[in-house]
Structures are given as structure tokens and as C-alpha cells.
Amino acid sequence: MSLAADAFVSQMAAAEPWPESATLYQPLKEDQILLSECASSLAVQAYLRMCGLPVQVVCKANAEYMSPSGKIPFIHVGNQVVSELGPIVQFTKAKGHSLSEGLDDIQRAEMKAYMELVNNMLLTAELYIQWCDDGTAAEITRPRYSSPYSWPLSTILAYQKQWEVRRKMNAIGWGGKNLEQVYEDVSQCCQALSQRLGTQPFFFNKQPTELDALVFGHLFTILTTRLTSTELAERVRGYGNLLSFCRRIEQTYFEDRTS
Amino acid sequence: MGTVHARSLDPLPMQGPELGVHADDIEPPDMEQEPKQEILENKDVVVQRVHIDGLGRTKEDLLSYEISDVFRARNLIDVMKRSHEARQKLLRLGIFRKVEVVIDTSRGEDALPNGLDVTFEVTELRRMTGSYNTMVGNNEGSMVLGMKLPNVFGRAEKLTFQFSYGTKETSYGLSFFKPQVGNFERNITLNAYKVTGQFPWSSLRETDRGVSVELNFPVWKTNQTLKWEGVWRDLGCLARTASFAVREESGHSLKSSLAHAMVIDTRNSSILPRKGGLLKIHQELAGYTGGDASFLKEDFEIQLNKSLFWDSVLSASLWGGLLLPIGDKPTSIADRFYLGGPTSIRGFSMYSMGPQSEGDYLGGEAYWAGGVHLYTPLPFRPGRGGFGDLFRTHFFLNAGNLCNLNYGEGPQAHLKKLAECIRWSYGLGIVLRLGNIARLELNYCIPMGVQSGDRICDGVQFGAGIRFL
Numbered sequence: 192m193s194l195a196a197d198a199f200v201s202q203m204a205a206a207e208p209w210p211e212s213a214t215l216y217q218p219l220k221e222d223q224i225l226l227s228e229c230a231s232s233l234a235v236q237a238y239l240r241m242c243g244l245p246v247q248v249v250c251k252a253n254a255e256y257m258s259p260s261g262k263i264p265f266i267h268v269g270n271q272v273v274s275e276l277g278p279i280v281q282f283t284k285a286k287g288h289s290l291s292e293g294l295d296d297i298q299r300a301e302m303k304a305y306m307e308l309v310n311n312m313l314l315t316a317e318l319y320i321q322w323c324d325d326g327t328a329a330e331i332t333r334p335r336y337s338s339p340y341s342w343p344l345s346t347i348l349a350y351q352k353q354w355e356v357r358r359k360m361n362a363i364g365w366g367g368k369n370l371e372q373v374y375e376d377v378s379q380c381c382q383a384l385s386q387r388l389g390t391q392p393f394f395f396n397k398q399p400t401e402l403d404a405l406v407f408g409h410l411f412t413i414l415t416t417r418l419t420s421t422e423l424a425e426r427v428r429g430y431g432n433l434l435s436f437c438r439r440i441e442q443t444y445f446e447d448r449t450s
Numbered sequence: 451m452g453t454v455h456a457r458s459l460d461p462l463p464m465q466g467p468e469l470g471v472h473a474d475d476i477e478p479p480d481m482e483q484e485p486k487q488e489i490l491e492n493k494d495v496v497v498q499r500v501h502i503d504g505l506g507r508t509k510e511d512l513l514s515y516e517i518s519d520v521f522r523a524r525n526l527i528d529v530m531k532r533s534h535e536a537r538q539k540l541l542r543l544g545i546f547r548k549v550e551v552v553i554d555t556s557r558g559e560d561a562l563p564n565g566l567d568v569t570f571e572v573t574e575l576r577r578m579t580g581s582y583n584t585m586v587g588n589n590e591g592s593m594v595l596g597m598k599l600p601n602v603f604g605r606a607e608k609l610t611f612q613f614s615y616g617t618k619e620t621s622y623g624l625s626f627f628k629p630q631v632g633n634f635e636r637n638i639t640l641n642a643y644k645v646t647g648q649f650p651w652s653s654l655r656e657t658d659r660g661v662s663v664e665l666n667f668p669v670w671k672t673n674q675t676l677k678w679e680g681v682w683r684d685l686g687c688l689a690r691t692a693s694f695a696v697r698e699e700s701g702h703s704l705k706s707s708l709a710h711a712m713v714i715d716t717r718n719s720s721i722l723p724r725k726g727g728l729l730k731i732h733q734e735l736a737g738y739t740g741g742d743a744s745f746l747k748e749d750f751e752i753q754l755n756k757s758l759f760w761d762s763v764l765s766a767s768l769w770g771g772l773l774l775p776i777g778d779k780p781t782s783i784a785d786r787f788y789l790g791g792p793t794s795i796r797g798f799s800m801y802s803m804g805p806q807s808e809g810d811y812l813g814g815e816a817y818w819a820g821g822v823h824l825y826t827p828l829p830f831r832p833g834r835g836g837f838g839d840l841f842r843t844h845f846f847l848n849a850g851n852l853c854n855l856n857y858g859e860g861p862q863a864h865l866k867k868l869a870e871c872i873r874w875s876y877g878l879g880i881v882l883r884l885g886n887i888a889r890l891e892l893n894y895c896i897p898m899g900v901q902s903g904d905r906i907c908d909g910v911q912f913g914a915g916i917r918f919l
Contacts, residue, residue: 253701259690267694270808341742344682344704 209286213246213268215239216254222338223252224263226416227317232264234408235276239266240444241399242288252339280401290400298395302402305387305394309402312380313409316373319365320423322356327419370422378426381410385430392439399440406433407440497521497529498556498565504572508545509604515632516540520568529553533568540570543634544608545601548573575600585616592616605631619646619657636667651801653692653810654699656784657684675711678739680704683784693808699783706741709734717755721889722825722842722881724763728753736785737776745781746774762826767919769794769850770818774857786813789852790873790904792913794819796848797875797897802905804852818868819850821919825881842881846893848919849874873899890914 217232218224224232232248239246246266251257258265258274265274266282273282283289291299321332336352337345360366365373384406393399394406413427414437428434500517502510516539523529533551540549549572556565581596592614599609608627614620621644629637644659660681667674686700710733717726730751737744749771756764775781788811789795790803804814825842832838851872855864879893891913897906 251698253698256686256701257697259687270694272694272697340702341704341740344702344742347682348702 207269207286209244209283209288210269211245213244213266215246215248215264215266216251216257217248217264218254219250219252219339223335224250225332225335226321226412226418227314228255228263229416230314230317230409230412231262231276232408233412234405235264235266235279237407237440237444238276238280238290238401238404239283241290241404242283244283244288276401276405290398291395293398294395294400302395302400305384305402306405308380308383309405309409312376313413315360315363315365316377316380316423317409317413318356319360319368319373320370320418322353323360323365324370324419328353330419374422374426377423378429381427381430381433385433388432388436390432392436403436403440407437411437411441493526493564494524495526495529495564495566496562497523497568498560498562499567501567501569502572503569504574506574507577507604508574508601508606512543512605512631513540516543517570526566529566529568533570537570539634540572543606543629545575545606546572547575577601590616590618592619605629606634621645635673637665639664639666648688649801650688651788651799651811652783652813653688653696654783655686655688657686658682659684671714673713673715675709675713677709677711678707679709680706680739680741683782685782685784693810695807695812696783696810703743703782703784704741705736705743705785706739707734707736707743708739717753719886721883721886722763723753723755723765724757725755727755742779743782743785744776744779745785746776747785748772748774749787760826762824765823765825766821767823768818768820769919771816772855773815775815781815783812786815787817787852788813789817789819789850792891792893792907792911793915793917794848794919795850795873795875795897796846796877796879796891796893796911796913797895797906797908798873798900799905799907803850803873803901804904805854806903814852815854816864816868817850817852819848819919821846821848823847828880840883842883843878844881844891845876845878847874847876849899850919871899871901873897873901873904888914888916889918891918 215232215235218228236246236248254263254265255261259272260274262275265272266279268282271282273279280289291302294302320327322328333349333353337349340348357366368376388394393403395402410427410433414424414434416424418424497520500520502513502517505513517536520529520532520536523532530553533553537549537551540546549570552569552571554567554569556562556567577599579598579600581594583594583596585592585594593616595613595615597611601607602609606629608625610625610627611623613622623641623643623645625642626640627637628639629635639662641662641664642660644657646655646657648655658681660679662677662679664675664677681704683703683705684701685703687697712729712731714729715726717723717728728751732749734747735745736747749769751767751769753765753767758764771787773781773786788801788804790798791800795803801813802811804817805812824845826844827834828838828841828843849872851868851870853867853871855867875895875897877893877895879891879895882890884890893911893913895908895911897908900906
């Protein structure tokens with residue numbers, strides 16, 4: 192959107208308070224949702240809970256196509272539809288709720304850098320493992336992705352998505368990597384996060400920020416999702432402070448959630 | 451012994467039943483002497499041989515059925531009439547560019563004194579015809595390539611291919627048509643296509659990729675069609691401002707359906723008929739042969755025409771339809787009915803009636819629409835006998851309703867729901883007939899019974915199309 196349209200939307204968003212009927216849409220939980228989508232959705236849910244904004248989670252088989260950007264999750268607030276964590280953070284900021292107000296400029300730049308790290312490393316690794324590893328793709332990803340549709344549409348859509356993701360991986364240079372290298376990248380990313388976190392409760396000491404929500408979303412999903420091999424979860428488990436970080440956030444913000 | 455020629459007239463269109471030439475258009479035979487004329491007319495003749503000259507790739511067995519009737523002629527006038535009918539039949543196969551009939555007395559050893567030889571001199575169509583167009587529209591341009599292969603294997607099969615490559619969308623269609631040898635009205639068509647459509651009244655964009663198999667056959671006076679269709683539908687929002695109800699319909703679905711249609715058409719023309727009637731009943735059952743969509747859809751169309759005094763025609767038509775979802779999944783916006791616009795209820799904007807959400811029209815599961823028209827020639831009849839005959843003035847009254855039914859209730863409740871909130875309109879306008887397929891209308895409309903949410907177009911409204919209420 193152009194800057195002027197952006198500003199206009201922010202103005203309109205700021206005008207109304209957060210309604211009770213805000214909804215978050217994601218694919219079907221039991222049979223359809225994939226690792227990367229679940230991680231992104233959990234990150235947004237954690238962020239909204241940290242802000243104290245109520246949101247209802249609705250599962251729809253066509254959530255990916257309903258989203259204006261094609262990415263999960265998206266929220267429907269009033270008559271606005273916003274998708275992905277970045278724009279949602281902007282949107283809530285326009286309504287006057289923000290977690291990163293207390294940060295100074297250096298810290299904000301650092302936070303953005305770490306969020307980019309998570310998106311470029313963790314999210315890409317999740318996509319790689321789901322779609323580019325033949326074993327996982329055949330056993331888990333393709334059946335799950337195509338479960339709401341009947342044959343032959345299910346096969347067509349699953350392969351179409353796989354080609355699209357593989358093309359994207361090739362474009363960003365991950366096409367030549369093998370699984371070991373990807374696990375190494377995940378370890379390195381976790382190490383950087385672990386070092387930054389240290390012994391603090393949150394990344395920026397006392398208060399959680401959107402970075403905490405994002406990291407929680409990805410790490411918690413990796414730890415609790417069953418894949419064909421447990422290698423990915425093991426790599427994350429190697430960092431004790433990240434484990435306790437996830438547990439802490441789960442207990443603080445999600446204790447009413449039935450797992 | 452003179453020769454009698456029954457020459458062909460102007461080249462006729464290759465398509466279909468409406469060739470517009472009647473038996474009484476033939477020139478009378480050119481006789482040399484008066485007394486012989488009487489004798490020839492009453493004389494019994496026997497058709498000994500019927501030849502077809504000029505065949506290339508067409509197989510003979512296909513044509514023997516079309517010309518078999520000629521052998522049964524008993525006198526000269528009968529021969530000429532049957533030859534002409536046979537010529538019509540040969541032309542409607544769509545494989546000949548020109549057919550000429552030559553009737554001559556038989557020659558040769560076994561020639562009878564009253565024997566005749568009939569020869570059909572035909573020119574086959576070229577093996578492949580192509581067309582290329584460029585189209586420029588609203589912010590987009592496209593290149594359209596068409597190819598037609600008539601009479602591919604020699605028995606009147608036709609293969610057509612159309613490909614449209616545009617800046618925004620690409621679409622294509624491939625169609626194979628095969629009639630039954632000896633019975634042209636029984637035929638089978640195989641289609642494969644991809645079409646895209648944009649529907650601004652619903653803020654919806656739809657891409658359909660499908661295959662279909664269609665079987666046509668006449669039964670007594672009706673024409674029946676059986677069709678299986680498998681379509682992959684991809685729905686999306688046309689703009690970011692689409693309503694959430696339309697956004698919820700986005701995504702992919704697969705429809706596999708069986709359809710049956712019955713048509714009885716006794717009108718003399720499909721555009722601006724003067725007499726006759728039309729009854730069309732169509733039903734579609736989806737979901738029992740696979741796919742995600744599951745419904746039963748019924749709709750019908752009735753039209754009656756009667757010529758009145760002073761070259762005017764009174765026409766009444768009634769349309770109706772019902773969509774019944776099977777199972778617990780709701781119906782898709784792509785399957786529902788839409789109503790309103792210059793081709794149905796005039797005075798309302800295109801498909802802008804009935805259930806809607808934030809300005810986007812979602813269509814309805816049940817509808818009915820009726821119209822009464824009085825067509826008259828243009829006042830003072832300008833251009834009579836030529837261009838002016840293509841125009842008609844008409845006075846119309848349209849009414850209808852489109853809504854969703856609550857299927858839990860009984861039929862009484864349904865009828866009551868369809869009868870409340872009736873939209874209707876009246877007015878007058880000018881109709882222009884385009885060939886035998888389409889018509890243009892320019893009307894002044896006064897809509898009434900407008901419900902909240904409907905979008906009207908009162909005053910002057912222009913419409914172009916094939917099927918009008």
C-alpha cells in the first residue's frame with residue numbers, strides 16, 4: 192500500500208477501540224495446520240495475549256486463501272483484515288497498544304534485527320524441513336495440506352504448493368542445502384537467541400515484547416510438534432534457558448489453554 | 451430431352467438449423483415447350499442413382515443416410531423437393547462449403563425411360579481454419595487465437611480450440627464434437643477449458659478449470675442433454691475492500707456434477723420470435739460422483755409468444771430455480787442464482803438484487819422472475835423492408851424475487867417467502883436484433899418494489915446479451 196493509504200488505514204484503525212468480537216483465523220488444527228503456520232499463529236496469539244487484547248481463534252480450511260497476503264494467520268477486527276505479525280503489531284500500535292514503547296532506539300533496532308533473524312532462519316528452516324525434505328513432505332506435509340480437499344484436487348494443490356516453496360528456497364539460496372546444514376543453522380540461531388536472553392525473564396529484561404512472542408511461537412511449536420525425526424526438537428532442547436523461557440510464557444499467558 | 455438443373459442458391463451459413471431457406475424459394479424449372487411441361491410434372495419417375503461428387507476426406511457412409519430419402523421420390527416435383535431437403539441436411543453437417551444439386555435423366559445401359567440421376571456436387575471445407583484477434587478492454591489487452599478443424603476424421607467430427615492470452619488472465623478451451631453417423635441430432639461433445647471471470651457486483655474473481663462430456667439426443671419432440679462436468683474452482687476477492695462474507699468463500703473447491711436438460715422449442719426464431727413457445731428444464735446433481743460441492747439444482751424457463759394485430763407480438767416468460775444443499779456444508783457463492791440487470795429484471799443493476807453483505811451481492815438459493823412484453827414495429831416504420839426491420843419497440847413489465855430459503859420449513863413457508871418482497875419494474879424501449887444470436891436493448895425503466903440493499907438503475911438502461919427475460 193502507498194504511504195498515504197497506509198496512513199489513512201492507521202487513522203481509521205485508531206478511531207475504534209478493540210472490539211470483543213476480534214477473530215483470528217488459521218487452518219484446521221487437528222488435520223491440516225503445518226509446523227510453520229502453527230508457529231506463526233501461536234506467535235500472534237502470544238503477542239495479543241501479552242497486550243491483553245482478547246481474540247477468538249477460528250479454524251477454517253481455506254484460511255490461507257482468505258488471507259489478504261496469502262499468509263497465516265490473519266485477524267478480523269471490526270471490518271479490517273490484517274495478516275502476519277509485522278502488520279498486526281503496526282495495527283495494534285495504531286489502536287494505542289504497544290509492547291515496545293519503553294525501548295530506546297538502539298534496543299528497538301536490536302529487536303528488529305533479532306526478529307529478522309528468527310524469520311530468516313527459524314521460519315525458513317521450518318519451511319525447508321516441511322516441504323524440501325522428501326520424507327517429511329510425503330509422510331506429513333502433503334497429506335496434511337491436502338486433507339480438506341477431495342481427489343484429484345488434493346494432489347494438485349499439494350504439489351503446486353510444494354513447487355512454489357521449493358522455487359522460493361532456490362531463490363534465497365537454500366535449495367542447495369541438505370538437512371544437516373539446516374539443523375546447524377537452527378542451532379546457531381538458537382545459540383544467538385540464548386546468548387541474548389541470558390538469565391533474564393524476557394529478551395528486554397522485565398517486559399515482554401513482540402520479539403518474545405515471535406520466539407515463543409516458533410520454539411514452542413518446534414518442541415511440541417511431532418515430525419518424522421526428533422532432531423529439530425533436540426537441537427532446541429540443547430539450550431536450557433530457551434526451554435524455561437517457553438515454559439514461563441506458556442504458564443503466564445496460556446494457562447487457561449487446553450493443550 | 452432437356453436437362454433440368456436445380457441450382458443452389460446463395461451460400462448459406464454453415465451452422466445449424468436456421469438456414470432460412472424454404473422449399474418454395476427454388477426457381478421453377480426452365481422448360482422449353484409448354485405441352486412438355488405438363489407431361490413432365492405428372493410423369494412418374496424413378497430415381498436410379500444418386501451420386502456425390504467432390505468428396506475428399508469425408509467418408510461415404512456418413513452421407514448415405516442424408517441422401518437416402520431422394521430415392522423415394524415418385525414424380526419430378528417430389529424429386530426436386532427431396533433433393534433440396536437432402537441438400538439442407540448435407541449443409542447442416544457443417545462440413546461442406548457449398549452443395550449443388552444436378553438432376554439429369556439417367557444414361558447408360560440400365561437406364562429406364564423415366565429414370566433420373568441426381569448428383570450432389572459438394573465442396574468440402576478446408577481442413578483447418580484459424581482466426582486471430584486482439585482485444586483491448588478495461589486496463590487490459592489480450593490476444594485471442596482460434597482454430598477450427600471441421601470434419602477431422604471424415605465423419606463430421608469437429609475440433610475447435612480457442613486460446614486467449616491477456617495481460618491479466620489467460621484462458622483456453624478445447625472442444626471435440628462427434629455426431630452419430632446417420633443421426634446428426636444425436637451427438638457427443640467433449641470439452642476441456644479454463645475460464646476466468648470477474649464479477650464486480652460480488653467483488654469476486656473466479657477461475658474455473660474443467661472438463662465435461664455432453665450427450666445430446668432427441669426424444670420425440672424434445673431435445674435432451676446429459677452432461678457430466680468436473681470443475682476445479684478457484685475463488686478470490688476482486689479487491690481488498692471485498693466484504694468478509696465474500697472473503698470467506700475464497701479458496702479452492704472441486705465440483706463434479708451430473709446434469710440433465712430438456713428443451714422443447716417451437717419458436718420460429720430464438721431472438722424476437724413471433725410465435726411458438728419454449729420450455730427448458732435443467733437439473734444438476736453434484737457430489738455423488740466425487741468432489742467437494744454437494745447440491746441439487748433445478749431451474750426452468752418458459753416462454754410463450756403470440757402474434758397480434760398490426761405486426762405486434764405479445765410475449766410472456768417465466769424463469770425459476772432452486773438450489774438445495776445436500777449435507778451440512780453451505781452452498782458456494784459460485785453455485786447460487788443471481789437476478790437483476792438489463793437481461794432479467796430491468797431497472798435494477800446487473801445481478802444487484804437479493805442477499806448482500808456490505809454492498810457485495812451473494813446470490814440466492816431460490817428465485818423466480820416473470821416478464822410480459824409487447825413488441826411492436828418502430829413508430830412510423832422508418833427503413834421498412836431493410837434495416838428498420840431489425841429494430842422493434844417493446845413495452846415490458848418484469849417482476850421477480852431472489853432469496854434464501856430456510857429448508858427446515860415446509861413448502862407453504864417457502865412460497866410465502868418467495869411471494870413477499872417482490873421487485874418489479876415496467877417501461878419501454880427499443881430492441882435491436884443482431885443476427886440470430888444476440889440482441890441489444892435500450893430501455894427506459896421504472897423500478898418498483900425496491901428492497902433495501904438492492905441497487906437500481908432507473909431511467910435509461912442499456913443491455914446486450916443472448917438470453918433475456
